[in-house]
Amino acid sequence: MSLLRVENLSKSFVVERGGEVRHVNVLQNLSFTVPEGGFVTIIGPSGCGKSTLLNILVGLLPPSAGSITVAGHTYNGRLHPGFKRRIGYITQNDNLFPWRLVFDNVRYPLELAGVPLPEQKERVGELLEMVGLAEFAQHYPHELSGGMRKRVSLIRTLIYDPPIILMDEPFGALDAYTRTELHRELLSLWQRTKKTILFITHDLIEAILLADRTILLGNRPASVQCEYEVALPRPRHLEYPLEDQQFTELYLRVLKEFKR
Amino acid sequence: MVKSARSREDPAAEVDILTAPEGSTTRTRRRLLIWVRVNSYRFIIIAFFLVLWVLASRSLGHFWVSSPLLTWQSLWALITSGDALLHIRITLFEALSGYVAGGLLGLIFAFAISRFENLAEALDPFLMTIYGIPKITLAPLFILWFGIGLLSKIYLAGLLAFFIVFFNTYAGIRGVDVELTKVARVMGATPWQVERTVVLPSCVPYVIAGLKVALPYALTAAIVGEFIASDKGIGYLIMDASGQYDTSGVFAGVVLIAVIIMLINEILKTSERRLLKWRPQEERGTTRVEDREVL
Numbered sequence: 001m002s003l004l005r006v007e008n009l010s011k012s013f014v015v016e017r018g019g020e021v022r023h024v025n026v027l028q029n030l031s032f033t034v035p036e037g038g039f040v041t042i043i044g045p046s047g048c049g050k051s052t053l054l055n056i057l058v059g060l061l062p063p064s065a066g067s068i069t070v071a072g073h074t075y076n077g078r079l080h081p082g083f084k085r086r087i088g089y090i091t092q093n094d095n096l097f098p099w100r101l102v103f104d105n106v107r108y109p110l111e112l113a114g115v116p117l118p119e120q121k122e123r124v125g126e127l128l129e130m131v132g133l134a135e136f137a138q139h140y141p142h143e144l145s146g147g148m149r150k151r152v153s154l155i156r157t158l159i160y161d162p163p164i165i166l167m168d169e170p171f172g173a174l175d176a177y178t179r180t181e182l183h184r185e186l187l188s189l190w191q192r193t194k195k196t197i198l199f200i201t202h203d204l205i206e207a208i209l210l211a212d213r214t215i216l217l218g219n220r221p222a223s224v225q226c227e228y229e230v231a232l233p234r235p236r237h238l239e240y241p242l243e244d245q246q247f248t249e250l251y252l253r254v255l256k257e258f259k260r
Numbered sequence: 261m262v263k264s265a266r267s268r269e270d271p272a273a274e275v276d277i278l279t280a281p282e283g284s285t286t287r288t289r290r291r292l293l294i295w296v297r298v299n300s301y302r303f304i305i306i307a308f309f310l311v312l313w314v315l316a317s318r319s320l321g322h323f324w325v326s327s328p329l330l331t332w333q334s335l336w337a338l339i340t341s342g343d344a345l346l347h348i349r350i351t352l353f354e355a356l357s358g359y360v361a362g363g364l365l366g367l368i369f370a371f372a373i374s375r376f377e378n379l380a381e382a383l384d385p386f387l388m389t390i391y392g393i394p395k396i397t398l399a400p401l402f403i404l405w406f407g408i409g410l411l412s413k414i415y416l417a418g419l420l421a422f423f424i425v426f427f428n429t430y431a432g433i434r435g436v437d438v439e440l441t442k443v444a445r446v447m448g449a450t451p452w453q454v455e456r457t458v459v460l461p462s463c464v465p466y467v468i469a470g471l472k473v474a475l476p477y478a479l480t481a482a483i484v485g486e487f488i489a490s491d492k493g494i495g496y497l498i499m500d501a502s503g504q505y506d507t508s509g510v511f512a513g514v515v516l517i518a519v520i521i522m523l524i525n526e527i528l529k530t531s532e533r534r535l536l537k538w539r540p541q542e543e544r545g546t547t548r549v550e551d552r553e554v555l
Contacts, residue, residue, distance in 0.1 A: 060442055082447060082448055087446065091439060093439060095437075099461045112444075140538045160448070
Protein backbone atom coordinates (compact mmCIF):
# COMPACT_ATOMS: atom_id res chain seq x y z
CA MET A 1 0.00 0.00 0.00
CA SER A 2 1.34 3.40 -0.83
CA LEU A 3 1.48 5.90 1.98
CA LEU A 4 2.18 8.84 -0.29
CA ARG A 5 0.74 9.10 -3.75
CA VAL A 6 1.39 12.02 -6.05
CA GLU A 7 -0.84 12.13 -9.13
CA ASN A 8 -0.42 14.32 -12.20
CA LEU A 9 1.01 17.14 -10.20
CA SER A 10 1.54 20.34 -12.17
CA LYS A 11 2.59 23.77 -11.11
CA SER A 12 2.93 26.88 -13.20
CA PHE A 13 3.77 30.39 -12.17
CA VAL A 14 2.75 33.62 -13.83
CA VAL A 15 5.82 35.67 -14.57
CA GLU A 16 5.68 39.28 -15.64
CA ARG A 17 8.72 40.68 -17.35
CA GLY A 18 8.79 43.92 -19.30
CA GLY A 19 5.00 44.08 -19.54
CA GLU A 20 4.88 40.60 -20.99
CA VAL A 21 2.93 38.03 -19.05
CA ARG A 22 4.09 34.44 -19.36
CA HIS A 23 3.19 31.15 -17.75
CA VAL A 24 6.17 29.17 -16.62
CA ASN A 25 5.59 25.48 -16.08
CA VAL A 26 7.79 24.20 -13.34
CA LEU A 27 6.22 20.80 -12.75
CA GLN A 28 4.27 18.87 -15.34
CA ASN A 29 2.22 15.74 -14.77
CA LEU A 30 4.46 14.49 -12.05
CA SER A 31 3.34 11.18 -10.56
CA PHE A 32 4.97 8.73 -8.19
CA THR A 33 4.17 6.71 -5.11
CA VAL A 34 6.02 5.89 -1.93
CA PRO A 35 5.07 2.57 -0.30
CA GLU A 36 4.55 2.32 3.44
CA GLY A 37 7.85 1.80 5.21
CA GLY A 38 9.76 2.47 1.99
CA PHE A 39 12.85 4.55 1.47
CA VAL A 40 12.52 6.43 -1.79
CA THR A 41 15.03 8.93 -3.09
CA ILE A 42 14.49 11.58 -5.72
CA ILE A 43 17.40 12.87 -7.80
CA GLY A 44 17.08 15.93 -9.92
CA PRO A 45 19.50 18.27 -11.64
CA SER A 46 19.74 21.62 -9.90
CA GLY A 47 17.15 24.11 -11.06
CA CYS A 48 14.69 21.41 -12.04
CA GLY A 49 11.97 22.78 -9.78
CA LYS A 50 12.91 20.74 -6.77
CA SER A 51 12.13 23.40 -4.20
CA THR A 52 8.73 23.98 -5.78
CA LEU A 53 8.02 20.26 -5.54
CA LEU A 54 9.15 20.27 -1.92
CA ASN A 55 6.93 23.18 -0.98
CA ILE A 56 3.97 21.40 -2.53
CA LEU A 57 4.83 18.14 -0.80
CA VAL A 58 4.83 19.76 2.64
CA GLY A 59 1.58 21.54 1.90
CA LEU A 60 2.98 25.07 1.86
CA LEU A 61 2.23 25.68 -1.80
CA PRO A 62 -0.95 24.58 -3.54
CA PRO A 63 -0.44 22.71 -6.83
CA SER A 64 -1.95 24.12 -10.03
CA ALA A 65 -3.34 20.72 -10.91
CA GLY A 66 -3.17 17.16 -9.62
CA SER A 67 -3.45 15.76 -6.15
CA ILE A 68 -1.45 14.42 -3.24
CA THR A 69 -2.68 11.55 -1.13
CA VAL A 70 -1.08 11.35 2.28
CA ALA A 71 -1.90 8.33 4.46
CA GLY A 72 -5.27 7.91 2.83
CA HIS A 73 -6.23 11.60 2.75
CA THR A 74 -6.34 13.28 -0.63
CA TYR A 75 -5.48 16.94 -0.94
CA ASN A 76 -5.55 19.40 -3.77
CA GLY A 77 -5.88 23.10 -4.40
CA ARG A 78 -5.49 24.68 -0.97
CA LEU A 79 -2.81 25.16 1.63
CA HIS A 80 -2.39 22.38 4.15
CA PRO A 81 0.85 23.02 6.06
CA GLY A 82 2.28 19.64 7.01
CA PHE A 83 -0.98 17.87 6.10
CA LYS A 84 -2.07 17.79 9.75
CA ARG A 85 1.30 16.52 10.93
CA ARG A 86 1.30 13.60 8.56
CA ILE A 87 4.52 14.78 6.91
CA GLY A 88 7.72 15.59 8.73
CA TYR A 89 10.18 17.92 7.04
CA ILE A 90 13.95 17.85 7.41
CA THR A 91 15.50 20.76 5.60
CA GLN A 92 18.94 21.40 4.16
CA ASN A 93 19.80 23.68 7.06
CA ASP A 94 19.03 22.23 10.44
CA ASN A 95 16.63 25.14 11.12
CA LEU A 96 16.82 24.77 14.85
CA PHE A 97 15.61 27.75 16.83
CA PRO A 98 18.83 29.42 17.93
CA TRP A 99 17.20 30.94 21.02
CA ARG A 100 16.01 27.58 22.33
CA LEU A 101 18.10 25.03 24.18
CA VAL A 102 18.45 21.64 22.50
CA PHE A 103 15.86 20.29 24.93
CA ASP A 104 13.40 23.06 24.08
CA ASN A 105 14.01 22.65 20.36
CA VAL A 106 13.22 18.96 20.45
CA ARG A 107 10.06 19.37 22.51
CA TYR A 108 8.77 22.20 20.29
CA PRO A 109 6.27 20.12 18.25
CA LEU A 110 4.84 18.64 21.45
CA GLU A 111 4.55 22.11 22.96
CA LEU A 112 2.54 23.21 19.91
CA ALA A 113 0.20 20.28 20.41
CA GLY A 114 -0.23 21.05 24.10
CA VAL A 115 1.32 17.84 25.43
CA PRO A 116 1.93 18.15 29.21
CA LEU A 117 5.50 18.97 30.18
CA PRO A 118 6.37 15.78 32.10
CA GLU A 119 5.43 13.75 29.06
CA GLN A 120 7.46 16.07 26.81
CA LYS A 121 10.48 15.60 29.07
CA GLU A 122 10.20 11.84 28.92
CA ARG A 123 9.95 11.73 25.12
CA VAL A 124 12.80 14.21 24.60
CA GLY A 125 14.97 12.24 27.01
CA GLU A 126 14.39 9.00 25.13
CA LEU A 127 15.16 10.49 21.75
CA LEU A 128 18.26 12.38 22.89
CA GLU A 129 19.47 9.12 24.38
CA MET A 130 18.82 7.33 21.11
CA VAL A 131 21.06 9.66 19.11
CA GLY A 132 23.65 9.94 21.88
CA LEU A 133 23.09 13.57 22.74
CA ALA A 134 21.61 13.25 26.23
CA GLU A 135 24.36 15.36 27.78
CA PHE A 136 23.75 18.22 25.34
CA ALA A 137 20.12 18.85 26.33
CA GLN A 138 20.98 22.12 28.04
CA HIS A 139 23.14 23.54 25.25
CA TYR A 140 22.25 26.09 22.60
CA PRO A 141 22.38 24.95 18.95
CA HIS A 142 25.39 27.16 18.16
CA GLU A 143 27.40 25.22 20.71
CA LEU A 144 26.93 21.96 18.76
CA SER A 145 28.73 20.62 15.71
CA GLY A 146 26.98 20.38 12.33
CA GLY A 147 26.43 16.66 12.68
CA MET A 148 24.98 17.01 16.17
CA ARG A 149 22.60 19.73 15.00
CA LYS A 150 21.42 17.43 12.21
CA ARG A 151 20.67 14.73 14.76
CA VAL A 152 18.71 17.20 16.87
CA SER A 153 16.67 18.32 13.88
CA LEU A 154 16.02 14.68 13.02
CA ILE A 155 14.63 13.81 16.43
CA ARG A 156 12.65 17.03 16.56
CA THR A 157 10.71 15.57 13.64
CA LEU A 158 10.59 12.03 15.03
CA ILE A 159 9.13 13.27 18.30
CA TYR A 160 5.70 14.00 16.86
CA ASP A 161 5.69 10.77 14.93
CA PRO A 162 4.65 11.76 11.41
CA PRO A 163 4.21 8.65 9.24
CA ILE A 164 6.14 10.16 6.33
CA ILE A 165 9.41 12.06 6.56
CA LEU A 166 10.50 14.27 3.74
CA MET A 167 14.19 15.07 3.66
CA ASP A 168 15.66 17.78 1.48
CA GLU A 169 19.39 17.23 0.89
CA PRO A 170 19.80 16.99 4.63
CA PHE A 171 23.46 15.99 4.64
CA GLY A 172 24.69 18.24 1.84
CA ALA A 173 26.80 20.55 3.97
CA LEU A 174 28.55 17.91 6.06
CA ASP A 175 32.03 16.44 5.72
CA ALA A 176 32.30 12.95 4.23
CA TYR A 177 32.94 11.20 7.52
CA THR A 178 30.04 12.78 9.40
CA ARG A 179 27.86 12.14 6.42
CA THR A 180 28.55 8.41 6.43
CA GLU A 181 27.92 8.36 10.18
CA LEU A 182 24.58 10.01 9.67
CA HIS A 183 23.68 7.72 6.78
CA ARG A 184 24.24 4.79 9.08
CA GLU A 185 22.19 6.37 11.85
CA LEU A 186 19.39 7.34 9.52
CA LEU A 187 19.12 3.83 8.11
CA SER A 188 19.05 2.29 11.57
CA LEU A 189 16.42 4.80 12.73
CA TRP A 190 14.38 4.05 9.64
CA GLN A 191 14.50 0.33 10.28
CA ARG A 192 13.66 0.72 13.94
CA THR A 193 10.84 3.24 13.60
CA LYS A 194 9.35 1.81 10.37
CA LYS A 195 8.99 5.30 8.96
CA THR A 196 8.37 6.05 5.33
CA ILE A 197 11.09 8.27 3.94
CA LEU A 198 11.22 10.41 0.85
CA PHE A 199 14.74 11.73 0.46
CA ILE A 200 15.69 14.36 -2.07
CA THR A 201 19.28 14.82 -3.17
CA HIS A 202 21.41 15.72 -6.15
CA ASP A 203 24.06 13.20 -5.20
CA LEU A 204 23.64 10.01 -7.24
CA ILE A 205 25.70 7.85 -4.93
CA GLU A 206 23.74 8.93 -1.89
CA ALA A 207 20.47 8.45 -3.75
CA ILE A 208 21.24 4.83 -4.66
CA LEU A 209 23.04 3.98 -1.45
CA LEU A 210 20.10 4.69 0.83
CA ALA A 211 17.10 3.80 -1.28
CA ASP A 212 14.74 0.95 -2.04
CA ARG A 213 13.75 2.89 -5.06
CA THR A 214 15.12 5.97 -6.69
CA ILE A 215 13.28 8.39 -8.93
CA LEU A 216 15.03 10.48 -11.54
CA LEU A 217 13.46 13.83 -12.34
CA GLY A 218 13.85 15.33 -15.82
CA ASN A 219 14.62 18.92 -16.60
CA ARG A 220 12.08 21.74 -16.57
CA PRO A 221 9.22 21.34 -16.51
CA ALA A 222 10.06 18.55 -14.12
CA SER A 223 8.40 15.19 -14.44
CA VAL A 224 9.47 11.66 -13.60
CA GLN A 225 12.08 10.62 -16.15
CA CYS A 226 12.57 7.08 -14.86
CA GLU A 227 12.47 4.98 -11.71
CA TYR A 228 14.87 2.31 -10.50
CA GLU A 229 14.35 -0.45 -7.98
CA VAL A 230 17.46 -0.68 -5.86
CA ALA A 231 17.56 -4.38 -5.06
CA LEU A 232 20.90 -4.30 -3.27
CA PRO A 233 21.01 -6.26 -0.01
CA ARG A 234 21.09 -4.45 3.30
CA PRO A 235 23.15 -3.55 5.28
CA ARG A 236 25.03 -1.75 2.54
CA HIS A 237 28.63 -0.70 2.19
CA LEU A 238 28.22 2.86 3.33
CA GLU A 239 31.92 3.77 3.26
CA TYR A 240 33.00 2.40 -0.13
CA PRO A 241 29.87 1.77 -2.15
CA LEU A 242 31.71 1.76 -5.45
CA GLU A 243 33.66 -1.37 -4.44
CA ASP A 244 30.44 -3.30 -4.68
CA GLN A 245 29.97 -4.48 -8.24
CA GLN A 246 26.20 -4.55 -8.17
CA PHE A 247 26.15 -1.01 -6.86
CA THR A 248 28.53 0.23 -9.52
CA GLU A 249 26.50 -1.34 -12.31
CA LEU A 250 23.35 0.36 -11.15
CA TYR A 251 25.17 3.60 -10.54
CA LEU A 252 26.50 3.69 -14.11
CA ARG A 253 23.06 2.92 -15.50
CA VAL A 254 21.46 5.78 -13.59
CA LEU A 255 24.36 8.08 -14.43
CA LYS A 256 23.89 7.46 -18.14
CA GLU A 257 20.23 8.38 -17.89
CA PHE A 258 21.03 11.34 -15.63
CA LYS A 259 23.40 12.83 -18.19
CA ARG A 260 20.89 12.78 -21.00
CA MET B 261 35.92 47.07 23.64
CA VAL B 262 37.42 44.43 25.85
CA LYS B 263 36.92 41.82 23.18
CA SER B 264 38.66 43.68 20.39
CA ALA B 265 41.54 44.72 22.58
CA ARG B 266 42.00 41.11 23.60
CA SER B 267 42.02 39.62 20.15
CA ARG B 268 44.13 42.30 18.56
CA GLU B 269 46.76 42.49 21.24
CA ASP B 270 47.42 38.88 21.98
CA PRO B 271 46.00 36.11 19.82
CA ALA B 272 47.79 33.54 21.96
CA ALA B 273 45.84 34.63 25.01
CA GLU B 274 42.60 34.09 23.12
CA VAL B 275 43.55 30.55 22.15
CA ASP B 276 44.54 29.73 25.69
CA ILE B 277 41.27 30.95 27.10
CA LEU B 278 39.36 28.78 24.68
CA THR B 279 41.37 25.61 25.13
CA ALA B 280 42.27 25.70 28.80
CA PRO B 281 39.62 23.95 30.89
CA GLU B 282 37.13 26.08 32.78
CA GLY B 283 38.40 27.08 36.21
CA SER B 284 41.98 26.06 35.53
CA THR B 285 44.68 28.35 36.84
CA THR B 286 46.00 29.17 33.36
CA ARG B 287 42.59 30.37 32.41
CA THR B 288 42.03 32.58 35.44
CA ARG B 289 45.55 33.93 35.25
CA ARG B 290 45.15 34.82 31.59
CA ARG B 291 41.85 36.49 32.33
CA LEU B 292 43.42 38.55 35.08
CA LEU B 293 46.30 39.52 32.82
CA ILE B 294 43.93 40.74 30.13
CA TRP B 295 41.86 42.65 32.67
CA VAL B 296 44.94 44.39 34.02
CA ARG B 297 46.17 45.20 30.53
CA VAL B 298 42.88 46.61 29.25
CA ASN B 299 42.39 48.71 32.35
CA SER B 300 45.90 50.11 32.24
CA TYR B 301 45.27 51.17 28.64
CA ARG B 302 42.12 52.89 29.81
CA PHE B 303 44.02 54.60 32.59
CA ILE B 304 46.59 55.86 30.07
CA ILE B 305 43.86 57.22 27.82
CA ILE B 306 42.24 59.08 30.70
CA ALA B 307 45.58 60.52 31.83
CA PHE B 308 46.38 61.64 28.29
CA PHE B 309 42.98 63.29 27.98
CA LEU B 310 43.38 65.13 31.30
CA VAL B 311 46.80 66.43 30.25
CA LEU B 312 45.37 67.74 26.97
CA TRP B 313 42.54 69.36 28.88
CA VAL B 314 44.90 71.12 31.28
CA LEU B 315 47.08 72.31 28.38
CA ALA B 316 44.05 73.65 26.50
CA SER B 317 42.74 75.51 29.51
CA ARG B 318 46.22 76.97 30.30
CA SER B 319 46.81 78.21 26.79
CA LEU B 320 43.30 79.43 25.98
CA GLY B 321 42.31 80.71 29.42
CA HIS B 322 39.73 79.54 31.95
CA PHE B 323 36.99 81.58 30.38
CA TRP B 324 37.08 79.57 27.16
CA VAL B 325 38.12 76.19 28.51
CA SER B 326 37.63 75.56 32.19
CA SER B 327 40.33 73.54 33.91
CA PRO B 328 39.69 70.10 35.40
CA LEU B 329 40.16 71.49 38.87
CA LEU B 330 37.66 74.34 38.43
CA THR B 331 35.19 71.94 36.83
CA TRP B 332 35.57 69.60 39.77
CA GLN B 333 34.95 72.48 42.19
CA SER B 334 31.75 73.46 40.38
CA LEU B 335 30.69 69.85 40.31
CA TRP B 336 31.41 69.41 43.99
CA ALA B 337 29.38 72.51 44.81
CA LEU B 338 26.48 71.11 42.82
CA ILE B 339 26.71 67.77 44.57
CA THR B 340 26.99 69.11 48.11
CA SER B 341 24.16 71.60 47.66
CA GLY B 342 21.90 68.77 46.45
CA ASP B 343 21.25 70.60 43.18
CA ALA B 344 22.95 67.90 41.12
CA LEU B 345 20.65 65.18 42.43
CA LEU B 346 17.53 67.30 41.96
CA HIS B 347 18.28 68.17 38.35
CA ILE B 348 19.48 64.67 37.45
CA ARG B 349 16.25 63.26 38.84
CA ILE B 350 14.15 65.62 36.75
CA THR B 351 16.05 64.90 33.52
CA LEU B 352 16.09 61.16 34.10
CA PHE B 353 12.39 61.18 34.89
CA GLU B 354 11.60 62.96 31.62
CA ALA B 355 13.91 60.79 29.54
CA LEU B 356 12.87 57.48 31.09
CA SER B 357 9.11 58.04 31.04
CA GLY B 358 9.31 59.07 27.41
CA TYR B 359 11.60 56.15 26.66
CA VAL B 360 9.41 53.51 28.25
CA ALA B 361 6.14 54.79 26.78
CA GLY B 362 7.58 55.55 23.33
CA GLY B 363 9.52 52.28 23.15
CA LEU B 364 6.49 50.22 24.13
CA LEU B 365 4.27 51.95 21.59
CA GLY B 366 6.94 51.50 18.90
CA LEU B 367 7.07 47.79 19.62
CA ILE B 368 3.29 47.37 19.56
CA PHE B 369 2.88 49.51 16.45
CA ALA B 370 5.52 47.52 14.54
CA PHE B 371 3.76 44.23 15.27
CA ALA B 372 0.37 45.72 14.51
CA ILE B 373 1.21 47.06 11.05
CA SER B 374 3.28 44.03 10.08
CA ARG B 375 0.03 42.04 10.31
CA PHE B 376 -1.39 44.05 7.42
CA GLU B 377 0.83 43.84 4.36
CA ASN B 378 -1.05 46.57 2.45
CA LEU B 379 -1.19 48.97 5.35
CA ALA B 380 2.57 48.69 5.82
CA GLU B 381 3.08 49.42 2.15
CA ALA B 382 0.72 52.40 2.26
CA LEU B 383 2.44 53.85 5.31
CA ASP B 384 5.95 53.30 4.03
CA PRO B 385 6.63 56.67 2.28
CA PHE B 386 5.21 58.62 5.20
CA LEU B 387 7.22 56.68 7.72
CA MET B 388 10.36 57.14 5.66
CA THR B 389 9.76 60.89 5.52
CA ILE B 390 9.23 61.13 9.24
CA TYR B 391 12.30 58.96 9.64
CA GLY B 392 14.29 61.51 7.65
CA ILE B 393 13.10 64.54 9.63
CA PRO B 394 15.49 65.42 12.44
CA LYS B 395 12.89 65.00 15.14
CA ILE B 396 14.76 67.18 17.59
CA THR B 397 13.77 70.18 15.43
CA LEU B 398 10.26 69.63 16.70
CA ALA B 399 11.40 70.61 20.19
CA PRO B 400 10.25 74.26 19.92
CA LEU B 401 6.83 73.12 18.71
CA PHE B 402 6.52 70.67 21.55
CA ILE B 403 7.33 73.44 24.04
CA LEU B 404 4.67 75.56 22.38
CA TRP B 405 2.08 72.80 22.55
CA PHE B 406 2.82 71.17 25.87
CA GLY B 407 4.34 74.01 27.89
CA ILE B 408 7.70 74.52 29.49
CA GLY B 409 7.10 71.87 32.15
CA LEU B 410 8.13 68.24 32.13
CA LEU B 411 5.44 67.11 29.72
CA SER B 412 6.95 68.61 26.56
CA LYS B 413 10.29 66.89 27.29
CA ILE B 414 8.62 63.56 27.99
CA TYR B 415 6.79 63.74 24.68
CA LEU B 416 9.94 64.65 22.80
CA ALA B 417 11.93 61.80 24.37
CA GLY B 418 8.99 59.49 23.68
CA LEU B 419 8.85 60.50 20.03
CA LEU B 420 12.50 59.68 19.46
CA ALA B 421 12.30 56.39 21.33
CA PHE B 422 9.14 55.46 19.47
CA PHE B 423 10.67 55.80 16.02
CA ILE B 424 13.94 54.10 16.82
CA VAL B 425 12.27 51.12 18.46
CA PHE B 426 9.58 50.97 15.80
CA PHE B 427 12.01 50.88 12.87
CA ASN B 428 14.19 48.30 14.54
CA THR B 429 11.34 46.02 15.49
CA TYR B 430 9.85 46.34 12.05
CA ALA B 431 13.16 45.42 10.43
CA GLY B 432 13.34 42.48 12.83
CA ILE B 433 9.90 41.24 11.84
CA ARG B 434 10.76 41.49 8.16
CA GLY B 435 14.08 39.77 8.73
CA VAL B 436 12.57 36.66 10.32
CA ASP B 437 14.05 33.54 8.74
CA VAL B 438 11.33 32.25 6.39
CA GLU B 439 12.74 28.75 6.69
CA LEU B 440 12.09 28.73 10.43
CA THR B 441 8.54 29.87 9.86
CA LYS B 442 8.05 27.15 7.27
CA VAL B 443 9.41 24.42 9.49
CA ALA B 444 7.20 25.59 12.35
CA ARG B 445 4.10 25.54 10.16
CA VAL B 446 4.86 22.05 8.88
CA MET B 447 5.22 20.94 12.49
CA GLY B 448 1.67 22.10 13.02
CA ALA B 449 2.01 25.65 14.37
CA THR B 450 -1.05 27.85 13.88
CA PRO B 451 -0.39 31.40 12.56
CA TRP B 452 -0.71 32.72 16.08
CA GLN B 453 1.75 30.13 17.38
CA VAL B 454 4.20 31.06 14.62
CA GLU B 455 3.94 34.68 15.73
CA ARG B 456 4.52 33.86 19.37
CA THR B 457 7.17 31.14 19.09
CA VAL B 458 9.10 32.18 15.97
CA VAL B 459 8.60 35.85 15.04
CA LEU B 460 8.64 37.32 18.53
CA PRO B 461 11.80 35.58 19.78
CA SER B 462 13.72 36.18 16.56
CA CYS B 463 12.97 39.91 16.86
CA VAL B 464 14.46 40.14 20.32
CA PRO B 465 17.99 41.09 19.16
CA TYR B 466 16.56 43.84 16.98
CA VAL B 467 14.31 45.16 19.71
CA ILE B 468 17.21 45.18 22.14
CA ALA B 469 19.41 46.99 19.62
CA GLY B 470 16.64 49.57 19.21
CA LEU B 471 16.19 50.00 22.94
CA LYS B 472 19.94 50.36 23.32
CA VAL B 473 20.21 53.11 20.73
CA ALA B 474 17.03 54.84 21.88
CA LEU B 475 18.05 55.41 25.49
CA PRO B 476 20.83 57.98 24.88
CA TYR B 477 18.58 59.66 22.31
CA ALA B 478 15.76 59.96 24.82
CA LEU B 479 18.20 61.54 27.23
CA THR B 480 19.40 63.96 24.55
CA ALA B 481 15.82 64.86 23.69
CA ALA B 482 15.04 65.70 27.30
CA ILE B 483 18.16 67.84 27.62
CA VAL B 484 17.59 69.68 24.34
CA GLY B 485 14.02 70.35 25.43
CA GLU B 486 15.39 71.80 28.64
CA PHE B 487 17.82 73.97 26.67
CA ILE B 488 14.94 75.63 24.91
CA ALA B 489 12.71 76.33 27.83
CA SER B 490 12.70 74.95 31.34
CA ASP B 491 13.30 75.72 34.96
CA LYS B 492 14.68 72.36 36.05
CA GLY B 493 16.95 69.60 34.77
CA ILE B 494 20.54 69.21 33.64
CA GLY B 495 19.81 71.12 30.44
CA TYR B 496 18.54 74.00 32.52
CA LEU B 497 21.63 73.80 34.73
CA ILE B 498 23.92 74.10 31.70
CA MET B 499 21.93 76.93 30.10
CA ASP B 500 21.84 78.77 33.40
CA ALA B 501 25.60 78.53 33.87
CA SER B 502 26.15 79.55 30.28
CA GLY B 503 23.92 82.60 30.77
CA GLN B 504 26.13 83.70 33.64
CA TYR B 505 29.32 83.10 31.63
CA ASP B 506 30.17 80.36 34.12
CA THR B 507 32.24 78.05 31.91
CA SER B 508 33.09 75.72 34.78
CA GLY B 509 29.40 75.29 35.48
CA VAL B 510 28.79 74.30 31.85
CA PHE B 511 31.66 71.82 32.00
CA ALA B 512 30.30 70.40 35.25
CA GLY B 513 26.94 69.83 33.56
CA VAL B 514 28.57 68.05 30.67
CA VAL B 515 30.52 65.82 33.06
CA LEU B 516 27.28 64.95 34.84
CA ILE B 517 25.74 63.88 31.53
CA ALA B 518 28.82 61.83 30.66
CA VAL B 519 28.64 59.99 33.96
CA ILE B 520 24.95 59.23 33.47
CA ILE B 521 25.57 57.92 29.94
CA MET B 522 28.37 55.72 31.21
CA LEU B 523 26.15 54.22 33.90
CA ILE B 524 23.31 53.67 31.45
CA ASN B 525 25.61 51.92 28.98
CA GLU B 526 26.87 49.64 31.70
CA ILE B 527 23.31 48.69 32.67
CA LEU B 528 22.35 48.11 29.03
CA LYS B 529 25.39 45.95 28.39
CA THR B 530 24.64 43.70 31.33
CA SER B 531 20.99 43.27 30.48
CA GLU B 532 21.78 42.62 26.81
CA ARG B 533 24.25 39.92 27.72
CA ARG B 534 21.64 38.25 29.89
CA LEU B 535 18.86 38.41 27.29
CA LEU B 536 20.98 37.27 24.36
CA LYS B 537 22.95 34.50 25.97
CA TRP B 538 21.74 32.13 23.25
CA ARG B 539 23.70 33.95 20.56
CA PRO B 540 27.24 32.97 19.67
CA GLN B 541 29.74 35.47 21.12
CA GLU B 542 30.88 36.88 17.81
CA GLU B 543 27.33 37.69 16.70
CA ARG B 544 26.39 39.65 19.79
CA GLY B 545 25.98 43.35 19.37
CA THR B 546 25.96 43.13 15.58
CA THR B 547 22.24 43.58 15.14
CA ARG B 548 22.09 47.27 14.71
CA VAL B 549 19.85 48.72 12.07
CA GLU B 550 18.85 52.03 13.45
CA ASP B 551 22.14 53.58 14.33
CA ARG B 552 22.12 56.40 11.85
CA GLU B 553 21.93 60.03 12.76
CA VAL B 554 18.46 60.68 14.09
CA LEU B 555 19.19 64.08 15.53
